[in-house]
Amino acid sequence: MTPPRPGPPLWLLAEITYRCPLHCVFCYNPVDYAARPDELSTADWLRVLREGRALGAVQCGFSGGEPLLREDLEELVAEAHRLGYYTNLLTSGVGLTPERAAALKAAGLDHVQLSFQDSTRESNDFLSHTRTFDLKRRVAETIRANGWPMVMNVVLHRLNIAHVDRIIEMAHELGAEYVELANTQYYSWAFVNRAQLLPTREQLRRAEAVTDAWRAKLGDSMRLFFVAPDYHEGRAKKCVNGWGSMFLTVTPEGLALPCHTARMLPGLAFPNVREMSLASAWYESEGFNRYRGTAWMKEPCASCEHQAEDLGGCRCQAWLIAQDAEAADPVCRKSPHHERVLAAVAQAEAGVVEQPLVFRGPAESRRLAG
Ligand code: SF4
Numbered sequence: 511m512t513p514p515r516p517g518p519p520l521w522l523l524a525e526i527t528y529r530c531p532l533h534c535v536f537c538y539n540p541v542d543y544a545a546r547p548d549e550l551s552t553a554d555w556l557r558v559l560r561e562g563r564a565l566g567a568v569q570c571g572f573s574g575g576e577p578l579l580r581e582d583l584e585e586l587v588a589e590a591h592r593l594g595y596y597t598n599l600l601t602s603g604v605g606l607t608p609e610r611a612a613a614l615k616a617a618g619l620d621h622v623q624l625s626f627q628d629s630t631r632e633s634n635d636f637l638s639h640t641r642t643f644d645l646k647r648r649v650a651e652t653i654r655a656n657g658w659p660m661v662m663n664v665v666l667h668r669l670n671i672a673h674v675d676r677i678i679e680m681a682h683e684l685g686a687e688y689v690e691l692a693n694t695q696y697y698s699w700a701f702v703n704r705a706q707l708l709p710t711r712e713q714l715r716r717a718e719a720v721t722d723a724w725r726a727k728l729g730d731s732m733r734l735f736f737v738a739p740d741y742h743e744g745r746a747k748k749c750v751n752g753w754g755s756m757f758l759t760v761t762p763e764g765l766a767l768p769c770h771t772a773r774m775l776p777g778l779a780f781p782n783v784r785e786m787s788l789a790s791a792w793y794e795s796e797g798f799n800r801y802r803g804t805a806w807m808k809e810p811c812a813s814c815e816h817q818a819e820d821l822g823g824c825r826c827q828a829w830l831i832a833q834d835a836e837a838a839d840p841v842c843r844k845s846p847h848h849e850r851v852l853a854a855v856a857q858a859e860a861g862v863v864e865q866p867l868v869f870r871g872p873a874e875s876r877r878l879a880g
C-alpha cells in the first residue's frame with residue numbers, strides 16, 4: 511500500500527551557523543562541527559526562507575551555534591517577517607546589544623529565547639566555559655525593553671539540577687513569562703559527557719516537585735515547562751513529533767534534515783538545499799522518507815500497541831546506543847538493548863564518574879572526529 515503523502519512542515523529551523531563563543535558541555539551541535547566550516551550565503555538563506563514558506567511552514571526559528579554571529583541576521587529576519595512567518599531567535603545572548611536588538615525589532619522579530627546554563631555566575635560560567643552570566647542578565651533586560659515575551663531556556667543535568675529552585679526564582683526576578691527546564695537529551699556533546707551529566711532518579715523527583723510548587727505559587731504569571739528525561743522513564747518519546755512530519759531543519763552548510771542530529775545516521779543521504787528544493791527534500795528525498803510512519807519498523811515495534819503513540823522513539827538514540835538505526839529506541843523497556851540505558855542510569859545512581867568533562871570547542875571537536 512502506498513503511504514499517504516505527508517502534510518507540510520510547520521517549523522523551519524534555520525541553523526545558520528555552528529560558530530559559537532560558548533563551550534557548553536551538553537551542546538547539541540555535531541561533535542565534528544569544526545570540520546564543517548562551510549556556511550550558506552545570504553542569498554541561499556533568503557531562497558530557503560522563501561521555499562520553506564511556499565511549502566507551508568509558518569514558524570521560523572533562527573538558531574546555531576550563536577545566530578547573532580551572522581551579520582546578515584537582520585536581513586534574514588526581515589525577509590522571514592515579510593513572508594509571514596512567526597519568527598524566533600534562539601540565542602545565548604552573546605551579541606544581542608541594545609543596537610542589534612533594536613534592528614531586529616525593526617526587522618519584525620517576534621520572539622527571543624534566551625538560554626542560561628545555571629542560576630549563579632560561578633556555575634553558569636563554568637558550564638559554558640565563558641564569562642557570560644552578567645551579560646545574559648543584561649540581555650534579559652534588553653529583551654523586555656523591546657517588548658518581546660521573556661522566554662528562558664535552561665538545560666538541566668546532574669551539575670545544575672539541584673539548583674532548580676534558584677533557577678526558577680532567578681527567572682521570576684528577570685520577569686520571564688515562559689521558562690523551559692529541558693532535561694538534557696543525550697546526543698552530540700551531551701552523549702560524550704553522559705556519565706557526568708545524567709542525574710539520579712531522586713534528583714529528578716526533587717526537581718519536578720520544586721517545579722510543581724512554583725507552578726502552584728505563580729499560577730499563570732509564569733509558565734513552567736519541565737521537559738522530562740527519557741532515560742529514566744522506560745518509555746520512548748515521539749521524537750520531533752514524528753520523523754518528517756512537523757520539523758524541517760537546515761544546517762549551516764545546507765543539509766535539509768528531519769531533526770538537527772539526524773546527519774549522524776549511517777547510510778542515509780540527506781539533500782543539500784544548494785542542489786535540491788526544500789519541497790523535493792521534504793516530499794521525495796530518501797532521508798525524509800526512510801523513517802516516516804511505521805512501515806520501516808522491525809520487532810518489537812512492528813507489532814507493538816504503542817507504535818502510533820511514539821513511532822518507535824528516536825532514531826539517533828537507537829543508533830548511538832544500539833548501533834542500529836532501525837531498532838526500538840533503547841530507552842523503551844521493551845527494547846532488547848534497554849539494559850544499556852539501565853546501566854547508564856545505574857552508574858548515575860552510583861555516582862562513580864572518573865573522566866573529565868569535555869567542553870565543546872574546535873580542538874576537542876577535531877580530536878573527537880579523529
Ligand atoms: S549549546 Fe552552548 S555551545 Fe552549543 S550552540 Fe548553544 S550556546 Fe553554543
Ligand code: SF4
Pocket residue numbers: 746810811812814815816817818820821822823838839842843844845
Ligand atoms: S517497542 Fe517500539 S513502538 Fe513499542 S513502546 Fe517501545 S519504542 Fe514504542
